[in-house]
Amino acid sequence: MNEKSTVNLEHYEHTKPPLLSLRNIHKYFGKVHALKGVDLDIYEGEVIGLIGDNGAGKSTLTKIIAGVIKKDAGEIYWMGSKVEIKNVNDARKLGIEVAFQEMTLIDSLDIGLNIFLGREITNQRIPWILDYNRMYQESSRILRQLGLRTSENPKREVRFLSGGEKQGIVVARAMLFHSKLVILDEPTRNLSVAGVRMVLDFIRSLKERKIACIFISHTLHHVYEVADRIVLLSLGEKILDVPKLQYTVEELERLIIERTLKHNVSV
């Protein structure tokens, strides 16, 4: 079961080409071969649960998709055509939004500025002057749509927000900029029970809006609850790529542990 042959893509019958296709992605960090030829297809509105133990290459893979780091070999296709993602802005132009935990918010800036970080609205006549009014208005509007209390005061500094409210900002970004793919790296870590519920609901709301999502988490129960498909990475290789219902949480957990022990990786 834990052999490469279990990779099963035949199950999917899609009429459209995948939103994102990765082919034979390699990444080296010095002598470490972090990704050893990973293939991955993501379709519109699909939630992929990306799992695997520490050092499996989950973050490396998503950082390549997000343009944070560069791949060493392989191809990336976006809606059927080949693309090069050289930096974060390239990824954003395609509609890829990153929501790396605690990595995309500036605590000392307010909610409005954080939502527009790096993509600030500027005055129509004077190109580099910021238009705060419009940024706050838009922020309030989108947060209200999400049913968040933070919409009342977009001038509040982000560091006073709860974990769930911070996650809300990230989701607001994805909606505001009409993202097609959102990458959530450990979005439920350090969250309260209510916060976790909120994030999982957000992921469902992304799905309703036809936004695809890559959801990375060590908490398999969270992944299992919202994912359509489970992708398991181990030591830079894709071990498993199956519809969720083919496995139970317990089986997945056992699989990860088996891989870890087999390769004698320190846990």
Place this chain on the structure above:
Amino acid sequence: MECGIKMKSRNQGFRLREATSLFLLENAVWPLFIATYLILGIIQPVIFSPTFLTYILYLSIPLGFAIIAQTICLIGGVLDLSVGSIVGFSAMLAGVIIKEFKLIPPELSLILPVFFGLLCGMFNGYFIGFLKLNPFIVTLATMMAYQGLKIIVARGFTIPGGYLPEIYLFPGSNMVFSISSFLVAIVLVWIFLRYTKPGIHIYVVGGSQDVAHMMGIDPRKMLFIIFSLSGLFAGISGLYYTGFNRSVPITLGNEVLFPTFAAAIISGVSLKGGRGNILNVVGGTLLLGVIEAFLVTYAISPEARIVGYGFMVLIAVLFNQFRDNLRDSILRRV
């Protein structure tokens, strides 16, 4: 960012008392300045005369430009140890060139120190931004290098004002021009930092370089811009010092670094980066000016003043921390 007072109108549950205390905390440097002014004035009544106050402001302008330079760096989450050395070196190099090559048109000579300051800053910025070296080490190294270069180009001598054209001395020597141009510069920098895209990105990089990178803002480019701006304002400071002194003393810039830290930090610019309002820096500049003037009227030795500046930095850091904690405790309740 500081937004306390603006919150009042938005959040009805937010009481006036809290809004007032937030406003006072964020701009605490002003009450602090007024208190210091009153206390020192009671001890030394000459400080109370309006002409003396104007003179204090005038006296603080050259240093004020260096404080702008340091403030931009601190907001960007880095520090520039070479600020004082750039002040001295850029002014000295410009002075030597003007003195030796009399062919340079006097109007053009005004640009020289600013240009040299910018070059020094870009040099820092290149090593820190694009070669990713530690800002502390780089500016420590260039602090010594620019300091040494200043003495080398001067061949160890002060340049007397007689060698310099009157227009070159004008910005720093004319009180009205000096003060008003400083205030204009402060407002321009404030608009740049708060209301422009590259300006707000300095706050972002100061908040976290990693987040900036994740959000498509290139921290390397921003660090280069931050240090270039710092050098530019240090160069302007050099020009104003030259005019103020009506000469380029060989010691120029030697006592600039510590006051820039003290003034920026006491004005509410956090050492953590990403926080601070440049408008308050005027208050910090004035506060330092009053203390300096007070010490001068009592003929305190320069050595003792250095000791004083050292402690002032410490006190400023403590004060800032206390203020930030207080401010947080109020905002958390909102």
